[in-house]
Every structure is written in C-alpha cells, then in structure tokens.
Amino acid sequence: MVGRLRRIPKPLCVLLVIAAVEAAAWATALPPLQGPDEIAHLQYTQEIVETPGIPWRSRSGGEPVRYSTEIATAVRWGQLSTLAANPPAHPAWTAVDEDLWRRHDQGLGHRDRADGGWVSALRNPPLYYVYEAVPYLVTYPASIFTREYVMRLANIPLLLVVVASTWLLLGHLFRRSRWLQTVGTAVVTLNPQLTHLAAIVNPDIALAAIWSLALLICVRTAEGGITRGRVAGLAALSAASALTQPRGVPLFLAALLAIGLAWLRARRSAGAPPVLGPVAAWSAAAASVAAAGVIYVWYATRGELSAGPVRQFASYLWQFYLPKLGFLAPNPQSGWTVRDVYIDRFYGTFAQLEVTFPAWLDHLLALGSAAGVVAVVVALVVHRGAVARRRAALAVMAAAALIYILALHAAAWRNILIAPGDPILTGRYLVPLIALFGVCVAMVVSALPRRVAGFAGAAIVSIALVVQFAAIGAVLERFYA
C-alpha cells in the first residue's frame, strides 16, 4: 500500500493537496447554506436519514416548500435567509448570534428533523444524498451547522477523483508527459467553479467526478480495447450518473460509443471481415445519430415532434451560439447567451449567484477563452497526423461533450416552454466536462515548441491561480467586508 502511494507522481500529489486545501478553505469561508439550492440538498439528505425510505419524487403535488423545523430554526435564528442572494446582508458572525440560535435549537428532537416537506431537490435521484447521509450520520448528534459543514468536506474525495481522473486522462493522451499532465490538471484544479461546487452540498460535484472518471475509461476503452473491468466500470458509472442527476443520464451513450469503437477496432486488427459494407456502416451510423437526435428533440419539445416545435427548438439552439438569421423566430432567452454560460458562470458566479467577478475580469476571461478555442483548432491542424492516429479518443471525447451539452440544451428548452423566465442552462452544469477543459489546455501547450511550451504552460497556470484568488477574494469581500 505504502509502495503504491509512493509511486503516485509527486506533481499529482501536490495538485491533490492543493485541491483539498482549496475545497476546505471555500467550505469554511462560505457561510452555511449559501450554495445554490444548498438548503434543499441538505434537506434531502436529512429526509433520507430521519424518515423511512428515499423521498425521491418528480412533483410536489402542489404543496409549498417546507423545511424541517431544525433547518427552519437554523435559517431564522442564524439569519441565513436574510443573507441569501442579498449583497448588503452579512452573516450573523458573533458568539451572541450563535448562542441565540442555540437557545432555540437545543430543545429540538428527532421529530423536528423529520418534519420537512417538499423541496425542489427531491426531483433528483438519490445517489449523492445517500453518499452525504454518511457524514450526516457520522457527525450525529452534532448541530445542524456541524453536520452541514462536514457534509461539505465530504465532497473533497469527489473533487480528488476529478483531479486524478484528469491527470490520468492527460497521461493517456499525451504519453505521460509530466509537463502537459501537470499544466492541464492544474488549470482544472484551480477552476474556481469546480472548487465552489466541491465546497457546498450539491450533487454537481458528484456528477463531475463520475463523468471525469467515465471519460478516462471511455478513452482507454476506445483506444485500448474492451476488457471486462472497463465495461463493468462504464456500466457502473453510467448507472451512477443517472442515479445522481437527471443531467447525467446521457453518459451511457458515450460509453456505448466507446465500446462500439473498441469492438470495431478489435475486429479490424483481428483481420475479421467487416460486419457491414462501407455504405451500410455509414448508413447505420447516420441512423443511430438520427435516432438519438429524435429522442433529444422529443424530450426538448415535450413530445411535440411536429414541424413548428422542432423549428422553434432548432431556432433557439442556433441563436444560442450564432447571430439570429432573418427568417428565425425570436429567441425567448435572447438575453442569455453563450458568454453567460461558458464564461461568466463557468469560471465565476458563486454562492446564491450574487457573487460575481468584476466585469473586466469576465471580459478578459472571455477573450482568453476565445483565443483558447482558436488555439485548440490550430493545435488540431498542426498535429493532424497525431490527431488522425488518435481519432478514436478524440471522437469519444467530442461525442461525450456533444451528447452532454445537447442534453443540457434539450432540458433548457423544455424548461423554457414551461417557465420562460428561467434560463436553466448555467455554467456550473458544464463542470462534468471539466477534464476536457484540461485536455484542451494541454493540447494547445503541446503544439508549441519546447521552450515556449514551458513558458506558456506556466503562464496559463499562473493566470488560473489569479482567477482562483480573485474568486475567493470575491467571496470574502461579499460576506465579510
């Protein structure tokens, strides 16, 4: 065991420690229950522990939101709801505030923990909440604040899975170049949105861990072939993804693609005759894509597959990324753009969404990211020989990203049809693909001459460090200054 631990590359060890420190610092600096929907996620876990059964249900049945007496007492006497999403508010931060809450909390018992009702998180599948039930139980009968804090810290292993999976994926793709592994993993480790999600009770961090690990196994399967362990791993991760968050359901499509590509490669290298001729094979591939597309559109349009709703969805999708064409219908979410999702809320926007970067920093991040996208395209062209050799890995990664992002859009459009005011698609939902963010950075650095690669990689990491510091600074300023 000790020998195995010693074999872990030292830069990875350091990055894992950095990730853990970041998450612990954020979990401590963010006042209780100030993460997005954190109160609802806490209540879900509490209901699992305190009441019989799993309270997973798709609809409220019309009942209003109701927190347990214990949580409501913490919210009222800890001044947590007056704090939420309200920048002029500051936390209750003195010992007398804590004493006042404790006086109201001390008489509460099991019944007051078990009397919670409907919260929106109950629509989620239960896997993450079952996981969080462990720290909830371990800290029993400590106060609700202690339980919530330890539940936040329990996300750290999930964050470490993201970091380690990114490292291994980069090692697989870049022939164990320590430099590229370190740079790519460092920008993931320093991404403040990832840290933010690791510091609050929220299933998004579990989804990020599952997808990061699944991407690694998908790429290894597509290039290295099918093994019993890989198939079992992908099956387990696909199930875990679907049982963590509805957004995680499409993972099985990426897994199937990886297994399919590996199977085709194995047949080809074994000299077996093709199952289908080229025309039939391409037709089958096109039919599969079309079938997946129909399922997506069916979901997005709430089952309306006639021309009108489909055109509306396509129009929304086009206008999200590209300028409106004259013949397209107006986009009901025209104020919510690719910049909001891929920049402002992927790097920043924390707590109850009221903590944001200054506009100039968001602007610089947008410019840098746009330059990064161009650089990735250039790198792919420069390395077209290697790209051709690694096309199975690239196809799996690109397909996984596309499958996931299209699912986000389908869910967003479906929601727009119900509640036009809520854009639903936000930057933190992209975090399950964050390992690919590291891959893109490493790809750009790998295309540079050796010396320049050293300089550029270190410069990119130092910029990521600036962004991480700016983020924790924004959180501290919001709540404590």
Next chain:
Amino acid sequence: MRKWVLVAYLGGLVAVIAVAAAWALKDRDFPASTAQPPPLFTAPTIPIKPGQAACSNDITVESHSRQMRFQVGTMGKPGPELELTLRWPGAVQRRTQAGGYADNAVLGAEFDPPSEPRLATVCFSNRGRVPAYLFAADGTRPVGREVFGGDVSRSTTTVDGRRIAANVVLSFYEAKPTSILARTSATASRIAVFRPVGTWFVWLLGALFVIGIPAGLAWALLRAAGDDDRV
C-alpha cells in the same frame, strides 16, 4: 525549460501579489453587523406618527459597531426629528437625529460600541410633527418566487408596543473606512462562528491557501518540467 517555467510563473505570481495587495489594503466602508438588510422583492415602510416609537430587538452590536444606519421616507416633506435609543443589558445610549433631512435619506448615528458582542434593542421615536416612514422588510415575495432568500430577519419589531410583521432595515458600520487586511483577525473569528472549528483552523487554512498553494504549484511545475527535461 525549467528556466522559462520559473520566469513565467514568477511573473504571474507578481501579478497575483500586486492585485491581492491592492485589494487587501484598500480602505472601504466596513460592516460590523447587519440586523436587517434591504428586502429583495418589495420596499415596505413602517410609518411612525408624531409621538410614536418603533423598537426592534435581537440586534447584534459588537466592538466595531460605531455607526447605526437606517433609511427614512418623509413623503417629500422635511424629515421630523428622531430620538434613537440603543439598549442592551446594563447600558442605554440616546442620540438625536435632527429634523429637516431629505426624503428617503440614509441616516447614520454614532454610538459607543460594547467591548463584547451584545444583543441590543433599537428604538426610533418620532419627536417631530410629520410622520416618518422607516424603510423595512417584511419577507413578502411575488407569487412564484419561492427562492431561498429575502426573508425578514429574526428581530421582533413593535410600534408603540404593538407587534408588526416588518423589521426596520438596519445595519452597523465601523466609524471610518478600513481595509480587509486590518480586519483579517476579526474576519477569521467571524468565519469560525457557527463552525465546529476554531479560529486557529481558519488561520491555518488561510495560510495554506495564500502561501501553500502558490508554493506548491511552483514546486509541481518545476518538478514536472524537470521530469520532462530528463526524458
């Protein structure tokens, strides 16, 4: 390669330090406690007629709470004189807000803070001839906005002894602008409240974050560059 890594990383680190120093050293209006922030969704007021008094309890005041801030509407008339009382067990302080202030003015009154945090009661008595409308929050939210946030605070507010649903929007600030760096110690203590960790743990995490992360990154980058150089 290691040389170029070091040059680029140190350049970035200098930028981090410069920006962080400017941020931490900048003097800013510093809060001491927020009893009731402005509401998120609505803007109710509490009318105080001449001779009436409104009181809110469970207001935290602590050693930095020098200036009490609140906002008053007057319906376009010159504001009436107000008597402000701050009371906690064993101490009472009274101040007078002179009349004649503008409609919707944010007013500040200086008090001597307690040496340790206390739960206080704040009263506003109208000594003028026209009503004063204290800006308040009552937790009302539009239909369909079932978001977490925007609730009324824990205080209980009464007008002439009669309990009302709203609380006065009220906060305490330090006497003069100060920097985040000057309040590092107070901030570490404040972060530790409601947490199962002591202030020492906040300091430890802060040190690891501010010093450990940049140093660890530098080491990891140099080590990785060295590993690749050897290949």
